[in-house]
Amino acid sequence: MALLEVKDLHTSFFTDAGEVRAVNGVSFTLDRGKVLGIVGESGSGKSVTAYSIMQILASTGKIVSGSIKFEGEELVGADEKKMKEIRGNRISIIFQDPMTSLNPTYTIGHQLMEAILLHTNRNKQQAWDRAVEMLRLVNVNEPEKRMKQYPFEFSGGMRQRVMIAMALACEPDILIADEPTTALDVTIQAGILELMKEIQKEMGMAIIMITHDLGVVAQLCDEVVVMYAGSICEQGTADEIFYNPCHEYTKGLLRSIPTTGNEGQRLQPISGTPIDLLNMPRGCAFAPRCDAAMKICINEKCERFLINDNHAAACWMNIKKAKEGGKQ
């Protein structure tokens, strides 16, 4: 049984301007000990997918339909009591901006212990020890001294380490990392990613890595989900996605980033602008920007084609390539 199974998830925001379908039929599974990357640009629904799993959507947001099964147990429609048991305990999340995720008026120690006291049966002394242990795990020097300091005394990279320590204090089964290194310098980012990988191996948890940076994905992820306009356009193992991309959007993304291969040449950008979620096209959401768009792309949404056992893409270009009967 998969650790997490998301099936045909639809999440919408009901705004004054109308219903914004932020997540539009997303399905994926996550096994224990795996790192899943969710890639996409702003507005692609990658963060909303994560927030739906945690059920921490803004007040206008609602899971419209679909199912999220954690260890076989349905989370959609679960009551708040149930979610409180899971949030921060079994599934933890770290956010993009370490500068604003910590409360400036409490010490680091207080904030770390709060999470531990809330979710475990430890007493104060034990919680303190556990917090110190966690800080040591994430390579914060002199953890005893750091426990008594306030967030402003920490640099950005150190604060993100504290956030990771906090998220891991209860040994969750899944860690959701929402752009955890986007606000950080590359040297700090490299350290944080290595740390996450190490801890992941040590504790055997699963990670959902939400990012727009394909470099980060290549570094860390076993499997990748590429999202565009609230839907999954392609999913598969990292190697399949990078070396055998089958959706025009993924191909475009890989062509548009500067690498050692296209040095000295013009980049090949994806034309047009990101989609307006209030004005979704009838067919494939990417068709208006797609150079290879055909008549069918404009008229009909593409189904998911199985390219092979480790790879699926929702792009009409694969209709011939798809395995016989592989259509789902």
Add this chain to the structure above:
Amino acid sequence: MSGTNQSSEPLIRVSHLKQYFPISTGFFQTRPLKAVDDISFDIMEGETLGLVGESGCGKTTAGRTILHLYKPTDGEVIYRGKSIRTAKDIEEFRRKATMVFQDPYSSLDPRMTVADIIGEPLDVQHLYKTKEERRERILELMDHVGLNSEHAARYAHEFSGGQRQRVGIARSLAVNPDFIVCDEPVSALDVSIQAQVINMFDELQEKLNLTYLFIAHDLLVVRHISDRIAVMYLGHMVELAGADEIYDRPLHPYTRALISAVPVPDPVQARANQRIPMTGEIPSPLNAPPGCPFHTRCPYAKESCKESMPELREIEKGRFVACHRIEEIG
């Protein structure tokens, strides 16, 4: 002079530029924060010089000080052989040197139409005689950056990030400059839009013979667009060399660590890459260590590195490195 090239006259020569900010440390007491501390380099006409470094290394301050948005504490900027000193020099220089800012969401006035945003530098510098001339120039600029003429009457909030950055670029082109300081111009944009804007910088450079100082933290982007790259650390320049050379064979220990930390968008390469770890964190520029600024984190540091500041010297043709031990560590 270090970091400079004697062979032909550069468009911009930066010579021993310093920018200290006074930080108050008590009543009537201030201490200088050395944001930029004695940097020298040349930018040749038609060239793109990339400027990279971690946040707080002084790269943005360097860009702004070169444009005299801040008054330099010491040192000088020489434009086409002429030092910029007086208020009149600065006014003339600003007609030839402009800036593109990082954040297209906060750098455009929400109450102005696109035409007025682009036209404002023309008004300030009195660059037209008739209204018609102004309008034509604005439309020409919009055409340069790939905006439709029908966008002219719209407001900034009606545009996406990429289009806003195009407006910002059109505005910086308005005075017909030959030097543009681009401060993180693509880092706020989505990946699929970044490439469009990067290509546009390339095309504009060819068409209008522009010279760029391209400040960014994304090393892959900087490598793509730059002819040469300068690396800054704690207000100092530690290495300056051709873009490919610095990427393929970094010499300064800091550059080595920086390049090795770049996440490569290629799983096989990523698995093979060995990162050179850097111990500790970047020191506060208020408490900069004595001697070489990097000695506190450098794996090769020796006692002598703590004593004196290494000069930026040319160790191979066109390769400048500021490290005492560069010959030894090879």
